[in-house]
Amino acid sequence: MSSSSKDRSASDELHRAQENAVVEMLDVPAVADELAARFAARGHLLYLVGGSVRDALLKRPSGDLDFTTDARPEAILDIVSGWADATWDTGIAFGTVGARRGDHMLEITTFRADTYDGASRNPEVRFGDDVLGDLVRRDFTVNAMAVELAGDERRFVDPHGGLAALAHGVLDTPDAPERSFSDDPLRMLRAARFVSQLGFTPSDRVVAAMTAMAGELDRITAERVQAEFSKLVLGEQPRRALELMVETGLAEKVVPEVPAMRLEVDEHMQHKDVYTHSLVVLEQAIDLEYDGPDLVLRLAALLHDIGKPATRRKEPDGRVSFHHHEVVGAKMTRKRLRALKYPKSVIEDVSQLVYLHLRFHGYGKGEWTDSAVRRYVTDAGKLLDRLHKLVRSDCTTRNRRRAAALQRSYDGLENRIADLRKQEELDAIRPDLDGNQIMELLGVGPGPVVGTAYKHLLALRMEQGPLGPERAEAELRAWAAENGV
CATH class of the missing domain: 3.30.460.10 (Beta Polymerase, domain 2)
Structure with a gap:
């Protein structure tokens, strides 16, 4: 031989x-x-x-x-x-x-x-x-x-x-990647998903084909894109996958608001642009998960600052501001998630978290009144636990003293919430009188008057805490007299 x-x-x-x-x-x-x-x-x-x-x-x-x-x-x-x-x-x-x-x-x-x-x-x-x-x-x-x-x-x-x-740990295609992605463009997004789920690294030729063919993703239905994107976000390393999407241009086709955050300097984090900051927030939110991957929390962490590019202003003193970016960002979030055909519950929850993520920063050094704490809890509703995690994750400053102060401040707010919970039914705040009692006391039937009275009593409950039936009745009669009811 x-x-x-x-x-x-x-x-x-x-x-x-x-x-x-x-x-x-x-x-x-x-x-x-x-x-x-x-x-x-x-x-x-x-x-x-x-x-x-x-x-x-x-x-x-x-x-x-x-x-x-x-x-x-x-x-x-x-x-x-x-x-x-x-x-x-x-x-x-x-x-x-x-x-x-x-x-x-x-x-x-x-x-x-x-x-x-x-x-x-x-x-x-x-x-x-x-x-x-x-x-x-x-x-x-x-x-x-x-x-x-x-x-x-x-x-x-x-x-x-x-x-x-x-x-x-290499991701490559059996056939030429251009032919494979032409057959099914969703495979490009799947490549990013495998980066997140399995920690793979795409080969150079796969990355080159993804970059050249990103526009082909337009051929795929929003429902299929959303399914792959959700799996990517729920993976173990979503940051790496998102960076690949931005690098190749796929993000422009799926979540264009994410690459749009590049170069937008955050007013609190001068060493990071908003894009990098958002990826860090996502990673920190994942670290706070204790009951498995949470799609709503992760999407909120990724998108919480997408309103900044649209609200960026240079102030007379040279500083950069992003006034009301949480309001704009919530609207942008709702629009993007609708385009991706997410369920209504996911859209509403993520948008609300984006809208509320700055509310804590009005807490200062703990000078909030009990009524302000009640409103914080009531506005967050079932999202309160996620809001806690999002707000804590949103601290990415390298200044250790400032970071520690923010965390202590939020600890203080959570303690306030816990104390009020012991005293009141904080998770289900309602007026001291219900609609039927309001109608009976005022001698009216169902209609706008009942709703207006209910809101008045709810506002008093938020500001002053539980009133008790007797005081609530007195407040209702006083309100009725002032309003000619």
Whole structure:
């Protein structure tokens, strides 16, 4: 045997050993082997593929299992019928059959060899005949690995170096990135999402393609963009992902208000522009989460200062001001989140946090009255805990003495809130008399008078605390007399 033949043989042996080691590493659920046996009995191949393989190698929990097969969709339905607890065929036109077996959700897709028209996301669906053709059309090499399931024998399939990319944390495409992103522009935003979720670093050619093709994201529906962006924001490293979006121009297509904050100097943080400050606030807000990732808090942290560019003014003394940027920012936040098709509850909560984030700075050294504290709590409502976190995160000054003073001041406000809570029903402040009592005492029926009286009593309650029924009745009658009721 020649030297070159020996080298090739040794290389092949090493490669097989590596593949065997990979297969041994994988914790494939028993349900996958059961399914593979059913496909084999019908003469079909079945592969565990994509994110299921990636997450198994990373030892990340994954509730869903993805498979690919040479069986056509109708055959897939027939094979899982009677075995799966439930099936659905909403994606059957694209070759995908969904199934549930116990606690496992399964997606089984026929090998694909689609072509795209380059103008929309909709492919011309064509089924393929082998797994290699299927893998090359996938988004990233780390998702282009498969494991052939056939009884006790398993074979690792990695034609594009996904395992090496996974080991080095590199995000690259099986095909040329320009072709991959042209097929589905959402893959560019997905690249940023994987930076946030998995800590990957995109290859130079992927970053170059994202930069050149950012405008293609306009082809994607707002709902799909929002879903990817939310996953990105909820990842472990959203700052890195957002910086990538800004660097490549993707942010201009998703959240243009974020890159617009660059170079806008914050009046309190002369060493940081507003963009950098907002990313730091986001990181600090994440550090305060204690019950898992909070989309509302994170969006509010990212967007809390987006009103600054529009309100930036240079004062006569040379200082820069951003008067009422919280009001403008709340409106801008509402508009952007609506454009991204977020649920109404998310839009309202994030916008309200942006609107309220400066309220604390009127607290000064603790000279707020009890009524001011009541209003702070009432205006925040169910968002109070998030507002606490946002306000604390908004302190990014390098001046340790000033930072400590701000934190002490906020500690003082929280203590005031706690003390008032012990004395009053602070989380549900209402007038001492309800609408029915107001109507009975004034001898009136439902109408504007009742609402106006209610607001008057509520204002007194906010200013003076609980009045008690007798004093509330006296105040109501005095108000009625003054207003001719």
